[in-house]
Amino acid sequence: xxxxxxxxxxxxxxxxxxxxxxxxxxxxxxxxxxxxxxxxxxxxxxxxxxxxxxxxxxxxxxxxxxxxxxxxxxxxxxxxxxxxxxxxxxxxxxxxxxxxxxxxxxxxxxxxxxxxxxxxxxxxxxxxxxxxxxxxxxxxxxxxxxxxxxxxxxxxxxxxxxxxxxxxxxxxxxxxxxxxxxxxxxxxxxxxxxxxxxxxxxxxxxxxxxxxxxxxxxxxxxxxxxxxxxxxxxxxxxxxxxxxxxxxxxxxxxxxxxxxxxxxxxxxxxxxxxxxxxxxxxxxxxxxxxxxxxxxxxxxxxxxxxxxxxxxxx
Ligand SMILES: NC(=O)c1ccc[n+]([C@@H]2O[C@H](COP(=O)([O-])OP(=O)(O)OC[C@H]3O[C@@H](n4cnc5c(N)ncnc54)[C@H](OP(=O)(O)O)[C@@H]3O)[C@@H](O)[C@H]2O)c1
Numbered sequence: 001x002x003x004x005x006x007x008x009x010x011x012x013x014x015x016x017x018x019x020x021x022x023x024x025x026x027x028x029x030x031x032x033x034x035x036x037x038x039x040x041x042x043x044x045x046x047x048x049x050x051x052x053x054x055x056x057x058x059x060x061x062x063x064x065x066x067x068x069x070x071x072x073x074x075x076x077x078x079x080x081x082x083x084x085x086x087x088x089x090x091x092x093x094x095x096x097x098x099x100x101x102x103x104x105x106x107x108x109x110x111x112x113x114x115x116x117x118x119x120x121x122x123x124x125x126x127x128x129x130x131x132x133x134x135x136x137x138x139x140x141x142x143x144x145x146x147x148x149x150x151x152x153x154x155x156x157x158x159x160x161x162x163x164x165x166x167x168x169x170x171x172x173x174x175x176x177x178x179x180x181x182x183x184x185x186x187x188x189x190x191x192x193x194x195x196x197x198x199x200x201x202x203x204x205x206x207x208x209x210x211x212x213x214x215x216x217x218x219x220x221x222x223x224x225x226x227x228x229x230x231x232x233x234x235x236x237x238x239x240x241x242x243x244x245x246x247x248x249x250x251x252x253x254x255x256x257x258x259x260x261x262x263x264x265x266x267x268x269x270x271x272x273x274x275x276x277x278x279x280x281x282x283x284x285x286x287x288x289x290x291x292x293x294x295x296x297x298x299x300x301x302x303x304x305x306x307x308x309x310x311x312x313x314x
Pocket of ligand 1: 010011012013014015016017037038039040043046059060061062080081082083084085141162163164165166168
């Protein structure tokens with residue numbers, strides 16, 4: 001351990017962080033060691049990471065002192081926030097700032113900050129194409145992350161633009177649902193535009209590629225995706241994987257916003273932002289670059305082949 005560079009991973013029991021921990025542990029001669037940060041080192045997920053070879057330490061992004069302690073002695077830190085745990089952009093910004101200060105205090109040499117675009121740079125609040133939410137955001141869970149980039153000034157940071165996880169089709173209620181005629185469909189307000197997506201584990205695997213690249217991406221904004229697909233292309237891939245027709249139900253963003261589940265307005269705006277600026281989103285998330293960082297990067301079809309048994313068909 002002493003001769004290896006420690007990467008302290010926030011959210012290590014979650015989707016992004018666990019992918020990074022697994023990527024580090026899968027490469028024992030890579031020169032890195034994984035430190036998994038969790039609020040509860042005694043949870044089953046934390047114990048599993050320890051069993052696999054990670055150092056497990058306590059830390060909470062709402063408790064800056066705990067982060068400084070958890071980052072101490074680490075070469076790198078993977079910093080991610082948890083918008084969907086609280087739905088508060090203000091809390092998310094405060095947590096990002098606490099991580100940035102803790103990384104600085106601990107003398108971390110390379111931070112990866114998992115961020116997204118601040119949509120207001122493309123769609124100012126005065127633009128009525130989509131509603132303003134919470135008084136000052138267009139896409140709250142994007143805008144707060146983009147806004148929080150500034151907190152990492154003065155910290156050696158790679159700003160990592162992530163993509164929509166295909167796992168949302170399993171865990172986030174976005175999987176195919178049967179229509180009145182019994183044919184399942186995915187319902188998304190994406191028009192016919194390409195939409196960057198990724199297997200969540202590949203985010204961590206790409207982050208590992210960034211750490212392995214030394215200083216190459218410090219101070220840079222880099223984006224990753226597994227594939228850029230239209231709604232119709234995703235439906236075709238579902239149909240092939242599941243052996244039955246899955247259709248793409250294109251809806252208008254205002255219809256999606258009206259679905260009423262928690263976060264529906266935020267997600268409706270997010271899809272509209274992705275749809276209306278699809279070229280920018282795809283250009284910022286090069287597949288070639290992602291595969292260079294992570295040669296095992298999965299396509300949607302490869303992800304479906306592994307996960308089709310877990311897709312709930314309601
Ligand atoms: N879903 C998508 O498609 C998507 C795409 C791009 C970006 N994102 C962003 O990804 C972020 C979430 O990342 P994720 O999906 O990896 O999270 P996740 O799978 O929900 O995992 C969250 C993990 O973080 C830990 N955690 C929660 N609150 C914490 C706190 N206060 N302090 C320390 N750890 C805490 C929990 O671990 P313990 O219980 O062990 O502490 C949990 O296992 C969100 O901000 C979201 O906007 C999502």
